[in-house]
Amino acid sequence: MLAIKELCVKKEDTVRTALARLDATSQGILLLIDESGHLVRTVTDGDLRRLLLTNGDLEGSLDQLPERHPVMIHDSTSNEEALSVMRENEILHLPVVDKFGSPSRVLRLADLDKPVLLSPPHMGDAELKFIAEAFDTNWIAPLGPNVDAFESELADFVGAKHAAAMSSGTAAIHLSLILLGVAEGDFVFCSTLTFVATVNPILYQKAKPVFIDSEPDSWNMSPAALERALLDADAKGQLPKAVIVVNLYGQSADMYPIKALCDHFGVPIVEDAAESLGATYKGRASGTFGRMGVYSFNGNKIITTSGGGMLVTDEAELVERARFLATQARDKAPYYSHSQVGFNYRMSNILAGVGRGQLMVLNDRVARRRRIFDRYKDELGDIAMLDWMPEATFGKSNRWLTCATINTDICALSVTKVLSDLALQGIEARHLWRPMHRQPIFKGSGYYTHDHRSISDSLFERGFCLPSGTSMSDEEQGKVIGVLRGLLLQ
Numbered sequence: 001m002l003a004i005k006e007l008c009v010k011k012e013d014t015v016r017t018a019l020a021r022l023d024a025t026s027q028g029i030l031l032l033i034d035e036s037g038h039l040v041r042t043v044t045d046g047d048l049r050r051l052l053l054t055n056g057d058l059e060g061s062l063d064q065l066p067e068r069h070p071v072m073i074h075d076s077t078s079n080e081e082a083l084s085v086m087r088e089n090e091i092l093h094l095p096v097v098d099k100f101g102s103p104s105r106v107l108r109l110a111d112l113d114k115p116v117l118l119s120p121p122h123m124g125d126a127e128l129k130f131i132a133e134a135f136d137t138n139w140i141a142p143l144g145p146n147v148d149a150f151e152s153e154l155a156d157f158v159g160a161k162h163a164a165a166m167s168s169g170t171a172a173i174h175l176s177l178i179l180l181g182v183a184e185g186d187f188v189f190c191s192t193l194t195f196v197a198t199v200n201p202i203l204y205q206k207a208k209p210v211f212i213d214s215e216p217d218s219w220n221m222s223p224a225a226l227e228r229a230l231l232d233a234d235a236k237g238q239l240p241k242a243v244i245v246v247n248l249y250g251q252s253a254d255m256y257p258i259k260a261l262c263d264h265f266g267v268p269i270v271e272d273a274a275e276s277l278g279a280t281y282k283g284r285a286s287g288t289f290g291r292m293g294v295y296s297f298n299g300n301k302i303i304t305t306s307g308g309g310m311l312v313t314d315e316a317e318l319v320e321r322a323r324f325l326a327t328q329a330r331d332k333a334p335y336y337s338h339s340q341v342g343f344n345y346r347m348s349n350i351l352a353g354v355g356r357g358q359l360m361v362l363n364d365r366v367a368r369r370r371r372i373f374d375r376y377k378d379e380l381g382d383i384a385m386l387d388w389m390p391e392a393t394f395g396k397s398n399r400w401l402t403c404a405t406i407n408t409d410i411c412a413l414s415v416t417k418v419l420s421d422l423a424l425q426g427i428e429a430r431h432l433w434r435p436m437h438r439q440p441i442f443k444g445s446g447y448y449t450h451d452h453r454s455i456s457d458s459l460f461e462r463g464f465c466l467p468s469g470t471s472m473s474d475e476e477q478g479k480v481i482g483v484l485r486g487l488l489l490q
């Protein structure tokens, strides 16, 4: 941050000095102060241009600027008030003065008016160093030392034996299904409350999804619904080739009963842990309970490589085949030889460098996301119509996104209305995932509810996610809390 002194000029300073200072500070504004340090007026590029046009003298002093009472605020003024002062006066900068009338800082409209985003990327200190290494050694190609290191560092972090870095989480899910032999006409069971990226790979393989409802304690796959689905499928001789279990919004599904059921019927699990990197289930890393687990480093995830994914497994044979298929399935031969269909699914060495830097701050990011959740819950906990996403006793969530539901039994507010009102205030909040069994592209697919109720439907109708990015400032979160309170209690 710029010291306020650098923005201050005096009457005896020349136009030349002021122009040079404007240039050096690039804030678009200077503050003219008197002998006792009080703010006299603001000075912009335009003011200096007009002065030059009248007297053409670069060496003339700022004394010749016309007197103009500055618009300013005191340092006790809230950001909301500051914003309305700037809008009323149509100004981009607002000086803040202390109780003696001396400037202490300058607020910029662009900073105050910044939208509060749901979950923007948040870079740490080391990413650029790893990228620079890639540049210095000209490892710009896909694969390279950052990829190898990122794979082994991530495998260590989650306690998996092997990891293969991919171009996206979706690519990793797709390969998992191929490795499990999912092919045309096969069934694959899958959590219904998820992002479409979990399910699209089932269609890439021309297989058929069957959707499994959530249970209320974790919002993740209901073991009761899964059991009924497996019993039905077994009776028809149509057991699925795989079950994709999603760990939603940073929380693990209840993996032990799910795994016991799948083991009983001999069906392998793919864990979609795209949202739950850094979370645990019974003390072990989320994403390491299936035959394969998948993480995502998309831009909005808890750590990001701008785009990327990782497939983890304890089976060396699976990871080898994943790497083979992800690099165009090139046979071992002295020339280009291919006997099966491959993909271009690997991660680049540059992006893996970003991932290595991000992995170093993952624990901090989890702690911060959890604090963000706690603050929302503490400061809005008195609002009876709000319920917060539960944290099941079996694990620790990374609280990727803070999620809540509106109790529609006691109020008539619609989620869509709340979200559009938040958007008007520059706050990006979202609906929970719309369940897959309700999506037009999966029309006609099977669906098993938790019990007589469909939990995912009611979560979708009542639930939303709040801005939860780790780079969000305390003031920004305060704004979200204030605006939401106002909307709900109006």
Ligand SMILES: *Cc1c(COP(=O)(O)O)cnc(C)c1O
Residues within 6 Å of the ligand: 167, 168, 169, 170, 171, 194, 195, 197, 198, 246, 272, 274, 275, 295, 296, 297, 298, 307, 308, 309
């Ligand atoms: C983000 C996400 C994915 C997809 O990951 P990409 O890296 O964006 O392909 C898959 N499943 C879930 C649940 C996700 O949230």
